[in-house]
Structures are given as structure tokens and as C-alpha cells.
Amino acid sequence: MTKRELEHAIALGSHAPTDAFELVGTELSVGTQTVTEIVAQAGGTPLYLYSEAGVARRVAAVRALLPTGVRLFYAVKANPMPALLRAMATRVDGFDVASAGEIDFALQAGMPAERISFAGPGKTVDEVAAATRAGVCVTAESAAQLLLVARAAQDAGAPAVAALRVNPNLELRGAGMRMGGGASPFGIDEEAIPAVLAGARNAGMRVAGLHFHFGSQILQGATIAAAMRHCAARALEWIGQGACAPAWVNLGGGFGVPYFPGERALDTEPIAAALADIAAQFHAQAPTVELRVELGRYLVAEAGVYLTRVLERKVSRGKLFIIVDGGLHHLQAATGTFGQVLRRNYPVADARRLAPVHAAVAVSLAAESAVADIVGPLCTPLDCLGRGVALAHLAPGDLVAVFRAGAYGRTASPESFLGHEPCREVLV
Ligand SMILES: Cc1ncc(COP(=O)(O)O)c(C=O)c1O
The missing domain is CATH 3.20.20.10 (Alanine racemase)
Known part of the structure; x- marks a missing residue:
């Protein structure tokens, strides 16, 4: 990584870091505009946010x-x-x-x-x-x-x-x-x-x-x-x-x-x-x-992030599910059902609690030992945006960011499946 990349990189755990976005404090942002502000201006979630x-x-x-x-x-x-x-x-x-x-x-x-x-x-x-x-x-x-x-x-x-x-x-x-x-x-x-x-x-x-x-x-x-x-x-x-x-x-x-x-x-x-x-x-x-x-x-791809809001925490037989308002109908690729042989997670993070990379210490503030599945609102077990991710702290109202979502997202997903609202998109 170059010095500039290091300064701008956002750590994504075991995923490669990204330098396509910035941070204001620990919050994901485009320049000085935080995702909280961008989501409010766009009228809510689910939202594709692209950084020009x-x-x-x-x-x-x-x-x-x-x-x-x-x-x-x-x-x-x-x-x-x-x-x-x-x-x-x-x-x-x-x-x-x-x-x-x-x-x-x-x-x-x-x-x-x-x-x-x-x-x-x-x-x-x-x-x-x-x-x-x-x-x-x-x-x-x-x-x-x-x-x-x-x-x-x-x-x-x-x-x-x-x-x-x-x-x-x-x-x-x-x-x-x-x-x-x-x-x-x-x-x-x-x-x-x-x-x-x-x-x-x-x-x-x-x-x-x-x-x-x-x-x-x-x-x-x-x-x-x-x-x-x-x-x-x-x-x-x-x-x-x-x-x-x-x-x-x-x-x-x-x-x-x-x-x-x-x-x-x-x-x-x-x-x-x-x-x-x-x-x-x-x-x-x-x-x-x-x-x-x-x-x-x-x-x-790197310049796009899919933002979805936590609706509910649910425990079923000891397993934690974080239920969010977005999912497979907007970003099918992140659910592993768009041509992947093995289901693997896209980088998923708590959009307001991220940490910048400081030299070799690449940690997400959200990192915890307890894990959860991040699931969408569709009536199918395929609607899973993150399996076993260290985001068990997420509460209703929190914003979840799925990174590397700028390509083959909205138009490569079955948006009309189950009749949910179309996704918002904004370029900032
Ligand atoms: C003719 C052609 N050009 C370009 C692309 C873009 O590929 P990628 O997004 O992986 O760069 C495709 C992908 O299907 C293609 O069929």
C-alpha cells in the first residue's frame, strides 16, 4: 500500500481494505458528508451510495x-x-x-x-x-x-x-x-x-x-x-x-x-x-x-456501498439474526446466489463504527467475538447479506454497510421479487 492508500484505507477485517471512502470520526463518509446525513437527504434506506x-x-x-x-x-x-x-x-x-x-x-x-x-x-x-x-x-x-x-x-x-x-x-x-x-x-x-x-x-x-x-x-x-x-x-x-x-x-x-x-x-x-x-x-x-x-x-465496485438499516434483533435457538431492510432483491451478488459456487461474505460493517487503519493495526471497532447473521426481509433463507459476522452489537436503527457494492448491484438483482420498494441510489 502507498502512504496515501494507508491514510485513506478503511479496514474491513479479513477483507482487503478500501480507500474509496472516507471517515468522519468512526463514521463512513464521502468527503465530509457522513452516511447519516446522506441517508437522511436521500429519504432513507435501503440506499446505494456511490462516491464520485x-x-x-x-x-x-x-x-x-x-x-x-x-x-x-x-x-x-x-x-x-x-x-x-x-x-x-x-x-x-x-x-x-x-x-x-x-x-x-x-x-x-x-x-x-x-x-x-x-x-x-x-x-x-x-x-x-x-x-x-x-x-x-x-x-x-x-x-x-x-x-x-x-x-x-x-x-x-x-x-x-x-x-x-x-x-x-x-x-x-x-x-x-x-x-x-x-x-x-x-x-x-x-x-x-x-x-x-x-x-x-x-x-x-x-x-x-x-x-x-x-x-x-x-x-x-x-x-x-x-x-x-x-x-x-x-x-x-x-x-x-x-x-x-x-x-x-x-x-x-x-x-x-x-x-x-x-x-x-x-x-x-x-x-x-x-x-x-x-x-x-x-x-x-x-x-x-x-x-x-x-x-x-x-x-x-469499490466506489459503491449498499446501506441498509437494522429493523430487529432476533434469537432463534441460540443463534442471533440481525434483520435489516435490504437484501437479495437489491444486491443479489452479496448473498452468494449470483454465480458463486461457495457462499462467502462480502465485506459487511457497522457504517457508524469503523476505525481507520493505523499502520499494521487493521481493526474494525465492531470486532467482537460474538457473531450474527445479517438477513434481509425476503421470505427465503437465501436472503443473507452476512453469515457469522462479528456485528452482534447491532441494534434497531443502526446502519449496515455492504462494501464493494458499486457493480452488478441494483440492475443485476431481482428488484421486483416480493414487491418490496425499489432501491434508492445516490452519487455523492
Ligand atoms: C463484453 C463485455 N465487456 C465488459 C464486461 C465487463 O466485465 P467486468 O465488469 O468484469 O469488467 C463484460 C461482462 O460481462 C462483457 O461481457
């Missing part, structure tokens, strides 16, 4: 890794909250979207159409037509999608231009979610790309971009670096052979976030080294190509 400064710091940290000229794209799916998207639009170089709805969000946030790419399997004729009308580049994930783009262009009297998503032929170890290598609904198999490029050329289509997204939630920098080197090598090979002349190559990202106990923050050094090599190779062999890196959760 936290996002800005993370974007700046990523930019510091990127060689000059390498562009940073944000994957809107990670968090499409309008105010956050507007803040992001001024800080990154483009957005990647996954539906016609996200195209609208991106345009409304002020991102110019030519800086938006549209990936995703299963695009409809209407979505491709909408993207074409808006001037958004469609990333074809199959030969069939390429045909859809050609037809939409013909109907619109526009030139037929598309990007291709490549399913790279690589072994990804340690990815939370593999999205490349092996059989996949995402992208066109690397081996098939030369034939698809030839077909596109024969049909008079221009391939404007090559898009590699090999995985998500990867916490080993060396794994990401190796994958990016592989993708860059393939792109340079095809360009060198004259098979395509893309304006951009998106090397993907997959940068992970330490959600669970014992996980460490991503080591970005190998990625920076790989990108420096790749940028130099492109500079020498394909100098007009714009290189892109595309990140979702890494830019926003």
Missing part, C-alpha cells in the same frame, strides 16, 4: 497504467445509474453497451455515438437497426449477427461497418468468469476469424474493430497480461496478413475486485508491462490502430 471521488480515483489509477494513446472504455452493464454514467462519460474514452436500452443510457449520459460499441449475444433485428440509425458500432458475436448488420445498413442506406468479437483460444486460469477459450456463446472462435474476415470483405463490409473480452473477475495480473498478449498477437497477425484493417482493437480487461475474505487487490504491474509491450508493437506494426481496454466492475 472514489470512481475518479480508480479511473485515474487505471489511466496511470495505460501507455499513451491506449483508450479506456467502461462497460455500462456494471452500473448504468444515470448520474454515475454522466460522471463516467467525462472521464473515460468510450462506453461498451449490451442492449438498445444501454445505447440510450449511453447517449443520454453524453457519450458520442462514435465512442460507443455494442457487444452481446442475441441482438434483435430492431436493436441492430437502432444502433445503425444512432451511428453506434455493432460488435458481431457470430456470422449471423454480421448478416444482421449488413441488412440493417442496407435498409438505412448506410455503409456496412461492424466490429467482430473474438473468442480467443486461450487457457484462462483463475478467472471468476471465463468468457473466452473453449466453447462459448460469446464471440467468434479465433480459428474461424480469418474465414469470417474474408467473407465480410467479399460482401463489401468493413470490419472497424476487433473486440476481445476473455473473462471477468480475474484477480491475477499475470493471467490478464498473458491473455492480452495473446489477443494482441492474433490481431497483429491478421492485420499483418492483410486480412483486416481495423480502426481499433479492444484488448478486453477482466480486472477483478477482492470481494471475499483473504482476497488481495489485483496486482496491476504485469498488466502495465504487457500493455507497454503491446503498445510498442502496434506503434511499429499497425500505428493507426486505436488500442482499447474495457473495464466494468473494476472502475465502480
Whole structure:
């Protein structure tokens, strides 16, 4: 940790600390605004609180890794909250979207159409037509999608231009979610790309971009670096052979976030080294190509916290349950039911009784030997935000913070399940 990180880090027990927020006394805050004040202004809990400064710091940290000229794209799916998207639009170089709805969000946030790419399997004729009308580049994930783009262009009297998503032929170890290598609904198999490029050329289509997204939630920098080197090598090979002349190559990202106990923050050094090599190779062999890196959760997860209020303490056969007003319907990922194999806790804390890190003494003031389960209001045992956490002191009215909640939260959860109120969201 750097000195600044140490000064700003908030200890989260056996979870990696976070520097995305501040403390006023022992209370979680954004700048000098405490969560008590923010919750009151927002009209109550449950509430997603995002720190604009936290996002800005993370974007700046990523930019510091990127060689000059390498562009940073944000994957809107990670968090499409309008105010956050507007803040992001001024800080990154483009957005990647996954539906016609996200195209609208991106345009409304002020991102110019030519800086938006549209990936995703299963695009409809209407979505491709909408993207074409808006001037958004469609990333074809199959030969069939390429045909859809050609037809939409013909109907619109526009030139037929598309990007291709490549399913790279690589072994990804340690990815939370593999999205490349092996059989996949995402992208066109690397081996098939030369034939698809030839077909596109024969049909008079221009391939404007090559898009590699090999995985998500990867916490080993060396794994990401190796994958990016592989993708860059393939792109340079095809360009060198004259098979395509893309304006951009998106090397993907997959940068992970330490959600669970014992996980460490991503080591970005190998990625920076790989990108420096790749940028130099492109500079020498394909100098007009714009290189892109595309990140979702890494830019926003840490800058978000989910705040929920304690309603009740309940003991059942000797076990303590802290019942709160938020849960699975807003933040499914924290309940372990969003793709995790083993249920592990997100960092959960008493939002008004946190301690700053002082050198090696990383303690939460809430640390106690007695434990409790933090459970939500849904009628399912799956609605558990923290199992066996050292927060047995919590009383009705207290605020519970679930950290690393800024990505795949509200819009990746079954909000209408059981008809509870939608969640509030605020960017401070
Ligand atoms: C094409 C594409 N880009 C970017 C992402 C974002 O991944 P992450 O949030 O892990 O960075 C995804 C995730 O599914 C994706 O499918």
C-alpha cells in the first residue's frame, strides 16, 4: 500500500481494505458528508451510495497504467445509474453497451455515438437497426449477427461497418468468469476469424474493430497480461496478413475486485508491462490502430456501498439474526446466489463504527467475538447479506454497510421479487 492508500484505507477485517471512502470520526463518509446525513437527504434506506471521488480515483489509477494513446472504455452493464454514467462519460474514452436500452443510457449520459460499441449475444433485428440509425458500432458475436448488420445498413442506406468479437483460444486460469477459450456463446472462435474476415470483405463490409473480452473477475495480473498478449498477437497477425484493417482493437480487461475474505487487490504491474509491450508493437506494426481496454466492475465496485438499516434483533435457538431492510432483491451478488459456487461474505460493517487503519493495526471497532447473521426481509433463507459476522452489537436503527457494492448491484438483482420498494441510489 502507498502512504496515501494507508491514510485513506478503511479496514474491513479479513477483507482487503478500501480507500474509496472516507471517515468522519468512526463514521463512513464521502468527503465530509457522513452516511447519516446522506441517508437522511436521500429519504432513507435501503440506499446505494456511490462516491464520485472514489470512481475518479480508480479511473485515474487505471489511466496511470495505460501507455499513451491506449483508450479506456467502461462497460455500462456494471452500473448504468444515470448520474454515475454522466460522471463516467467525462472521464473515460468510450462506453461498451449490451442492449438498445444501454445505447440510450449511453447517449443520454453524453457519450458520442462514435465512442460507443455494442457487444452481446442475441441482438434483435430492431436493436441492430437502432444502433445503425444512432451511428453506434455493432460488435458481431457470430456470422449471423454480421448478416444482421449488413441488412440493417442496407435498409438505412448506410455503409456496412461492424466490429467482430473474438473468442480467443486461450487457457484462462483463475478467472471468476471465463468468457473466452473453449466453447462459448460469446464471440467468434479465433480459428474461424480469418474465414469470417474474408467473407465480410467479399460482401463489401468493413470490419472497424476487433473486440476481445476473455473473462471477468480475474484477480491475477499475470493471467490478464498473458491473455492480452495473446489477443494482441492474433490481431497483429491478421492485420499483418492483410486480412483486416481495423480502426481499433479492444484488448478486453477482466480486472477483478477482492470481494471475499483473504482476497488481495489485483496486482496491476504485469498488466502495465504487457500493455507497454503491446503498445510498442502496434506503434511499429499497425500505428493507426486505436488500442482499447474495457473495464466494468473494476472502475465502480469499490466506489459503491449498499446501506441498509437494522429493523430487529432476533434469537432463534441460540443463534442471533440481525434483520435489516435490504437484501437479495437489491444486491443479489452479496448473498452468494449470483454465480458463486461457495457462499462467502462480502465485506459487511457497522457504517457508524469503523476505525481507520493505523499502520499494521487493521481493526474494525465492531470486532467482537460474538457473531450474527445479517438477513434481509425476503421470505427465503437465501436472503443473507452476512453469515457469522462479528456485528452482534447491532441494534434497531443502526446502519449496515455492504462494501464493494458499486457493480452488478441494483440492475443485476431481482428488484421486483416480493414487491418490496425499489432501491434508492445516490452519487455523492
Ligand atoms: C463484453 C463485455 N465487456 C465488459 C464486461 C465487463 O466485465 P467486468 O465488469 O468484469 O469488467 C463484460 C461482462 O460481462 C462483457 O461481457
